Amino acid sequence: MNKRLLSSIVIVVGFLVFAFFQGTHSSNHQAKIPKVGILQLVTHPALDEIHQGVVAGLKQEGYVNGKTVKIDYQNAQANQANLKTMAQNFINQGDNLTVGIATPAVLSLAKAANGQSPVILAGITDPVGAKLVKSIDKPGANITGTSGDSPLTEHLDVIQKVAPQAKTLGIIYTSSDHGGTYHAQKTEKLAQEKGLRVKMYTIASTNDMQQVAETMAGQVDVVYAPQDNGVASAMKTLINTTNQAKIPVIPATDTMVKDGGIATMSVSQFDIGYQAGLMAGQVLKGQNPATMPVRSVMKGSLVVNIKEAQMLGIELPANMVQEAQAHGEVIQ
Template identity: 60%
Template sequence: MKKIYGLIAVVVAVLAFAFYRASTPSKPNAANKAKQVAGPKTVKVGILQLVTHPALDQIHLGVVAGLRSQGYRVGKNLKIDYQNAQADQANLQTMASKFANENEDLMVGIATPAAQSLAKAAAGKTPVILAGITDPVGGGLIKSNQRPGANITGTSGESPLKSHLNLIKQIVPKAKTLGIIYTTSDHGGTYNALKMQKLAQQAGYTVKMYTISTTNDMQTIAGQMVSQVDAVYAPQDNGVASAMKTLVNVANAAKVPVFPAADTMVHDGGLATLAVSQFQLGKVSGIMAANVLKGRKPANYPIEFIRKGIMSVNTTEAKLLGITLPASVLKQAKDKGEIFK
């Protein structure tokens, strides 16, 4: 009998101990505790922008939106270091080096000079995403659009120049002399200006080319230009975009319409354009950046081209210049584009 009581006592003790263990919260081991404290990994992205103007600002906003659409949110798992060089080459070099020294997970270049500075600082290591770069091959950034090579890929914002020329023909059919203005130090602007020159000459226009070195030159050069041409084409050029309001003011005084390459430049007083959304360019770049952060290799990640443009018109500008916009152009802007008043 004593043996039975002893056995019962042992069983009760075992059950009591098991109940105590089950009801007592377990202490996390070191690995679990570290995991709980660490949470999701925060990636660091450096964004370098050449200068402040509406087109590049829209690209910047698009990049952030693209990253967010793929699950990367500031304050949650993303830290962004945004730097603006304000068109200063020394600033570009300093800021790009800062990103490289701080071991950013990825860098984004907005405008060709910014991308070139990042590419040099990254030295083939940190991934670099191009955001709306015109002619990335000619700019020495990549080997080819299909296989960029090394650590660089992104989007290209090459303008639909033939569409721009057709729009000029539609709106000012009597124009014979076209002025094209661009910045000598802007690779993308020079590239677009020279291509438009060739297309316009083939279409029968007399083309006059004008250049600025800095935005400070715009007042003088624009004054010379508008006295010699029937219409002005302002390509996708950072210097021209930055001085767009000056260009428009001078052109308006001479009643000469300005046809720009970007929708943001129409907002700043250009008459009309059929252009790629700068925000959409940035958003696609942000999505590509997210894919690279998740493991896709830039070397064989083809450059993305955004070619479908939207019609943007400035009806206040048309009224000021005494120009009647074609009904088809207005309808296209109203249905699928933008009308600035």
């Protein structure tokens, strides 16, 4: 074998060895990138905003999808079987951490994680009542995150300003939605204390909205739609029915106002997700979720729908509109 051929073989072998070790190093580097699973109950604007906030919060902590973290986003489309399967898949593929958007999603993640890998709440109304954490200040296990409780007293103030002559308030919620039930029952007590007669209506799924809304519209003067995933998903159906009866709807979130509600004091769903994303990033860096207090996002801003009010023949108080223009949002 001549020297030139031998030299060529040595060069090729050296290149292959170098490429092998570089590939191994690259694979090891990729393997070290943390994986985060995000499980969302269903598609609707409020939960979509929470999802966007989670991703933004992770980015703020230095975890950019595709670069410094791998995010696997799954949407169960309100299917309980999907929730169970998707949650278990996150655990099976070794995700470092999971994030649940809406109470049913977190419950599925908590069961799949079985106290082992961290689970981050993203906008859960009543995490203690749902038995996800021991307390707000000391969660005590592998779960923490953000609570997106509604400013119910402010919502009732909006109801009485929009419909000052109303005597009967209808509250509609999903019977299987823990957060919706929690808010509906609390609002019922607060409304009764203010002298309002309250009628409660439930739907088992979005398919029930048309029929229940038609019944409700003939029995009440104004409707309250709490922070409830089923009601939010069927908001346009609710509005189509109440509009025909000229009944105003006061919902819990700005996205529901955009779907036809009159007005609300709305907590930012994006901010709820953003705070959860920050906490997820901190857990990835080594913080213990057991000792991280659940963060409550409660500060809201006034949102009014001028177009809807005019269609129903309702003149909103000037100071409400002015406040929304200055510190919230006006939908024309």
